Amino acid sequence: MIPELLGRCTFPPAGTLVDCAVSGGPDSLTLLVLSREAGCRVTAWHVDHGIRPDSAAEAEVVASTAKRWGAAFETRTANCKPGPNLEARARMTRYGVLPEGVLTGHTADDQAETVLLNLMRGAGPAGLAGIDPTRRPLLAIRRHETRALCDSLGLEAVQDPSNLDPTHSRNRIRHELLPLLCDIAKRDVVPIIARSAGLMGNLRDLLDQLATTIDPTDARAVAEAPETLAQVALRRWIQSETGSRYPPDAATIDRVLAVARNQSRSTDVGGGWRISRSAQRLGLSR
Known part of the structure; x- marks a missing residue:
C-alpha cells in the first residue's frame, strides 16, 4: 500500500x-x-x-x-x-x-471541501483553486x-x-453536502472537484502572470486594462502593501476601480487603509 x-x-x-x-x-x-x-x-x-x-x-x-x-x-x-x-x-x-x-x-477530500466552502462565499479563480499544493504532499490521496x-x-x-460538530460549515459540507452531491451525480465527486481546482489553479497562475504587466499605481493603466487583469493586479498590490492575511474582496476592488476611472477620489480598503488618486497615480495611506 x-x-x-x-x-x-x-x-x-x-x-x-x-x-x-x-x-x-x-x-x-x-x-x-x-x-x-x-x-x-x-x-x-x-x-x-x-x-x-x-x-x-x-x-x-x-x-x-x-x-x-x-x-x-x-x-x-x-x-x-x-x-x-x-x-x-x-x-x-x-x-x-x-x-x-x-x-x-x-488530502483530496480537504481540497473538495475547501472549493465548496469558497464557492459558497462567492470566490473567484484563486478561491476556486482551493488549497495551494505547495507543502501539501498528500493532496492526491x-x-x-x-x-x-x-x-x-x-x-x-x-x-x-x-470534526463531527455541525456548527462548523466544513463539517456539514463533509457529512451532508458531499454525500448528497455524490448521490445526485451517481459517482464520487471528490476527484472531479479536485481536478476542477487544479484547472482553476492554472487559470489563476496565468492571470497572475498577465497582471504583472500592469502597474497598479498607474490609474490610467488600471482603467484601460482588461477588467479581470486590473482586478488581479490591484488585489495583489493591496494585499502586499498592507500585509493583510487575505486579499480584498470583490466589492473593495470595484471601489478601487472607480477611483482609477476617476469616478471617485478615494475609498477605504479595510484594515485602516485608504486608496486615493492624485496626478493619475493611486496611492495607499493609513
Whole structure:
C-alpha cells in the first residue's frame, strides 16, 4: 500500500530536511509515515491548543509514531479559548508556533471541501483553486486511504470530536453536502472537484502572470486594462502593501476601480487603509 500511495505524493527528494505538522489524526500520521518512507529527514511537530482534556495523550500518539519511524519530535503549546470562529483562530494560532514551510496532511477530500466552502462565499479563480499544493504532499490521496494505512500499520489515530460538530460549515459540507452531491451525480465527486481546482489553479497562475504587466499605481493603466487583469493586479498590490492575511474582496476592488476611472477620489480598503488618486497615480495611506 505504501509504494502505491507514495507514487501519488509530492515529497521533496530523499535526504531533504522537512517539518511535518502532526496532530495525531490519520491524515497527519500518514504524512509522517510517508515522508519517512520517501527518505526525508523528518521532524514531527505537535501543537496542543489546550482545548481538549486529552491533548497530552494525543501528543504521545505523535511522539511514539515519530520514534517508530525514526523521526524527531517537537511539541508546542498554543492556547486557544473556546468561542466564535474557533476553527479559524486555532489554525492561526497553530501556524504561529509551527516552523515556516511546514508540511501538512491535507488530502483530496480537504481540497473538495475547501472549493465548496469558497464557492459558497462567492470566490473567484484563486478561491476556486482551493488549497495551494505547495507543502501539501498528500493532496492526491483520499481520506479513506489514510485511515486504511493507519489501520494496516496498527496506528491508533486520534479522532477529533470537533470534526463531527455541525456548527462548523466544513463539517456539514463533509457529512451532508458531499454525500448528497455524490448521490445526485451517481459517482464520487471528490476527484472531479479536485481536478476542477487544479484547472482553476492554472487559470489563476496565468492571470497572475498577465497582471504583472500592469502597474497598479498607474490609474490610467488600471482603467484601460482588461477588467479581470486590473482586478488581479490591484488585489495583489493591496494585499502586499498592507500585509493583510487575505486579499480584498470583490466589492473593495470595484471601489478601487472607480477611483482609477476617476469616478471617485478615494475609498477605504479595510484594515485602516485608504486608496486615493492624485496626478493619475493611486496611492495607499493609513
